[in-house]
Amino acid sequence: MRSIGFLMVFVTMVSCKPGEQSISNSFVDYEMAKPHQLLSTSYSDIPVYSFDEFEKLLKVHSQKTYVVNFWATWCKPCVKEIPEFEKLQNTYGDQQVEVVLVSLDFPNKVESQLLPFVENLNLKSQVILLDDPNQNRWIPKIDKDWSGAIPATLIFNADRREFYEKSFTFMSLEAELQDFLN
Amino acid sequence: MNTIRMLLVLMAVSGLFAFSPPDHRAEGYSIGDIAADFSLKNVNGDMISLSDFGNAKGFLVIFTCNSCPYANAYEQRIIDLDRKYKSSGVPVIAINPNNPKFRPEDSFENMQRRAQEKSYTFPYLMDQKQEVFPLYGAKRTPHCFLLEKTNSGNIVRYIGAIDDNYQDAGEVEVNYVEDAIEAMLEGRKIEIEITKAIGCSIK
Numbered sequence: 001m002r003s004i005g006f007l008m009v010f011v012t013m014v015s016c017k018p019g020e021q022s023i024s025n026s027f028v029d030y031e032m033a034k035p036h037q038l039l040s041t042s043y044s045d046i047p048v049y050s051f052d053e054f055e056k057l058l059k060v061h062s063q064k065t066y067v068v069n070f071w072a073t074w075c076k077p078c079v080k081e082i083p084e085f086e087k088l089q090n091t092y093g094d095q096q097v098e099v100v101l102v103s104l105d106f107p108n109k110v111e112s113q114l115l116p117f118v119e120n121l122n123l124k125s126q127v128i129l130l131d132d133p134n135q136n137r138w139i140p141k142i143d144k145d146w147s148g149a150i151p152a153t154l155i156f157n158a159d160r161r162e163f164y165e166k167s168f169t170f171m172s173l174e175a176e177l178q179d180f181l182n
Numbered sequence: 183m184n185t186i187r188m189l190l191v192l193m194a195v196s197g198l199f200a201f202s203p204p205d206h207r208a209e210g211y212s213i214g215d216i217a218a219d220f221s222l223k224n225v226n227g228d229m230i231s232l233s234d235f236g237n238a239k240g241f242l243v244i245f246t247c248n249s250c251p252y253a254n255a256y257e258q259r260i261i262d263l264d265r266k267y268k269s270s271g272v273p274v275i276a277i278n279p280n281n282p283k284f285r286p287e288d289s290f291e292n293m294q295r296r297a298q299e300k301s302y303t304f305p306y307l308m309d310q311k312q313e314v315f316p317l318y319g320a321k322r323t324p325h326c327f328l329l330e331k332t333n334s335g336n337i338v339r340y341i342g343a344i345d346d347n348y349q350d351a352g353e354v355e356v357n358y359v360e361d362a363i364e365a366m367l368e369g370r371k372i373e374i375e376i377t378k379a380i381g382c383s384i385k
Binding site for chain 2: 074075076077104106107108109133134135136137139140146147148149150151
């Protein structure tokens, strides 16, 4: 019995060894979830997902902590806090934390609003466009208490999952993240 | 013995918390609640209350505004809903819940302009003190509350979105609000009473 315990610890240690993860641990994984379109800025790709595909990425698939922010360029409080999330990515990116910015922009505003916005801010965080109009079907799957108002943020890793229907500052975001890292 | 007494006290205390009534002011209305009336200023300067509509069978109260792209996407559908159901006794009552200090586009003057440009056939009221939307529990624009007028008050029958496709009215599969109104008017059970949708948070 004890040897099985040891074996499990050993396996876990091996699989956690840094630099040896052959499976991609970024949030977006084209093999795991297929985008139905790929938008491009001059320096990055923005996959466009239906909810069913996007949902596959919300399953824990690495040791990382994911900070998934729901926003849109038309949402003023969202736009205001984007630099805070970007700062979180820059500060914690090397500590197994990944920020994902899930845009809920209207598909017909992508060229005129979303792409220029991402380009202007030179966002390093992963941006996704979630294009699924049947919102009543998918909003409760993110969180049963979410009213649908944005900004909203989901933080999750293998041990915890928390949803926040509110705005963040860098400090309040960092405070929440600490609970996931300790 | 002492520990048992402690446990009993603890259980009693936690029981108190468990059974304390939910805070409705924070949560807003649920299906079946009686919705409060209000007196709010319309774009034409009149003060409007639900009690002014003597012949109404109900009301479609929609928290909406000028500045939100979702509200804009649904604007024509709101006008159409009023055209379709006012004559059946269920008029649209639109309320702008936003503070123009944060959303200048939602000022009273801009509301007047919008109502005139788009020929609104329904009252477009300003929640000036921002007291009505928290009472109802509106969280975003547009956010609909269908009320049925009864002898005991205006009962909340449906809360949520207008339909299931904000992008394209032609692609709608389920007309939540229309289905709810039709059922209410025919005295049938409303199949879908609550729906969720993305919208602009109220400021």
